[in-house]
Amino acid sequence: MKFSLHTLAAAAAALVLAGCASTAPGTAEINLVALNDLHGHLEADKFTYAGVGEKTQRTVMAGGIDTLAGALQAWRKEDRELLLVGAGDMIGASPALSAMWADEPTLGALDLLGLQATSVGNHEFDQGRLELLRQQKGGCASPRPDKACRFDGSYAGAKFSYLAANVIDANTRKPLLPAYRILESKGVKIAFIGAVLQDTAEVVAAAGIAGLQFGDEADAVNRLLPELRKQGVGVFVVLLHQGGRTASEFDKQYCDDLEGELVPVVKKLDPAIRLVISGHSHKGYLCKVGDKLVTQAQMGGHMLSRIKLVVDRQTNQLVDVSARNVVMTQGAYPADPRAEAYLAKVRARGNAELAKPVAKIGAASVTRALTGSDESALGNLIADATLYAGRPFGAQIAFMNVGGIRATLEAGPDNVVSKGQALAVLPFGNTLVVMNLTGAQIRALLEQQWVGDKVESRGLLQVSEGFSYQYDLRKPAGQRVLEVTLNGVPLDDNASYRVAANNFIAEGGDAFPMFAKGTNRAETGVRDIDSLTSYLTYREQQRKPAGLAAEQPRIRRVQ
Structure with a gap:
């Protein structure tokens, strides 16, 4: 031997x-x-x-x-x-x-x-x-x-x-x-x-x-x-x-x-x-x-x-x-x-608990499939849920990496999502972090979505409601991001914004080192799955269930 x-x-x-x-x-x-x-x-x-x-x-x-x-x-x-x-x-x-x-x-x-x-x-x-x-x-x-x-x-x-x-x-x-x-x-x-x-x-x-x-x-x-x-x-x-x-x-x-x-x-x-x-x-x-x-x-x-x-x-x-x-x-x-x-x-x-209902959504599923501009309905939903959980910590903008979304959000009978179905979407148990980034840093972060001269995206960061931008892949690296706005107002490079994200990317994971430069970081202790289920419940209570209608595009690719 x-x-x-x-x-x-x-x-x-x-x-x-x-x-x-x-x-x-x-x-x-x-x-x-x-x-x-x-x-x-x-x-x-x-x-x-x-x-x-x-x-x-x-x-x-x-x-x-x-x-x-x-x-x-x-x-x-x-x-x-x-x-x-x-x-x-x-x-x-x-x-x-x-x-x-x-x-x-x-x-x-x-x-x-x-x-x-x-x-x-x-x-x-x-x-x-x-x-x-x-x-x-x-x-x-x-x-x-x-x-x-x-x-x-x-x-x-x-x-x-x-x-x-x-x-x-x-x-x-x-x-x-x-x-x-x-x-x-x-x-x-x-x-x-x-x-x-x-x-x-x-x-x-x-x-x-x-x-x-x-x-x-x-x-x-x-x-x-x-x-x-x-x-x-x-x-x-x-x-x-x-x-x-x-x-x-x-x-x-x-x-x-x-x-x-x-x-x-x-x-x-x-x-x-x-x-x-x-x-x-x-x-x-x-x-x-x-x-x-x-x-x-x-x-x-x-x-x-x-x-x-x-x-x-x-x-x-x-x-x-x-x-x-x-x-x-x-x-x-x-x-x-x-x-x-x-x-x-x-x-x-636990198995009995995971079968319990969370909330009713507005469709049989919310897809993680990406559009031509690398945006998905489920990505938007999770970014919104992240923002919702981060608001007590001052969050104004939220980001979600597509690699962390592991499945389409499927519903059961009567379009009701169970705990287990929600966990299939976000299985990693990441927690949410809220930090300060300047407008200039957010622009630089968005430029990091394309590694070097590679124009093929790894899947763009999904962004929360109220935040939007345009990009043009015909331009050279570092100059692809165009108009960036928050609630219709152009981002101020010198202003500081509170940004929420899961701890994986907040630490620079998925090749986003700009996140690691965030200051005044708050480790919220809120798990991403908890933020999602809480937000689904909130939307149902507001009589605006998730997936009820198509969202307006938040990311626009210039052709």
């Missing part, structure tokens, strides 16, 4: 990190598993990756709570005192199977997995502080009464602890949530300190976090150490929902090229802190920043970080820390019957 170098290296790392591995006399070996940015992904999905030494990428089905539970079950047989912790965004921007019930199925799944503590992430604030506290403590009083307590009829709260050292109530001057949790393994006390990016207020709707202050992450963590030492703690682990970037592979031990907002925070942390478990950037890495190890396990449950701490019992100090990232390939671990049963229950209730 042949083994690749990658396989042999993984096997060797597994032996080193196994809970039964020998340790030096007078030391204790603590095994941690870390998870970040699950975003309510209860089911496995496709994950493409290449590890160290692998020249070609592979695509596998990875993640899902059944897979995670199987891996944890196997690892706990090696070490029954293993600790599972997280680095935020466990919920929010979630697939329908979790989001339709206010993410309560995911919170229950995390309890089933044995999660003990996690930092909050910015997406935990998507529905506001009161909803976050309800999700932690339990109850049904929610700003989403149509979703809360609808999964099981009641909700008792999460058994794990949400941590936030740097989130303060401006009125009481007290922390919104506990700053840390002390856990014990092999007789050693370990303090897990949670923090969320200081810029959370810039990426979350302001109304939901009114009265909260998000302080400097490192300062909030460092000031806790004297208090923790008085409680007999000598080992400190930071759970930080802030991320970095690296060109290194997810399993490289250890990269030295980490960049981004995370790095200066890590450099400010007290020297006694040797391990930072990070999140937010959805990148798998194992990196060193000075003498600190910084980990992240991609997102969506596609991988877990296995971490080993070696602690000197006499001095109560951490003497070594090591880690590896493990891809959670479906079927790689023996099944956990409890997790399988739980997922089956969620799916069964």
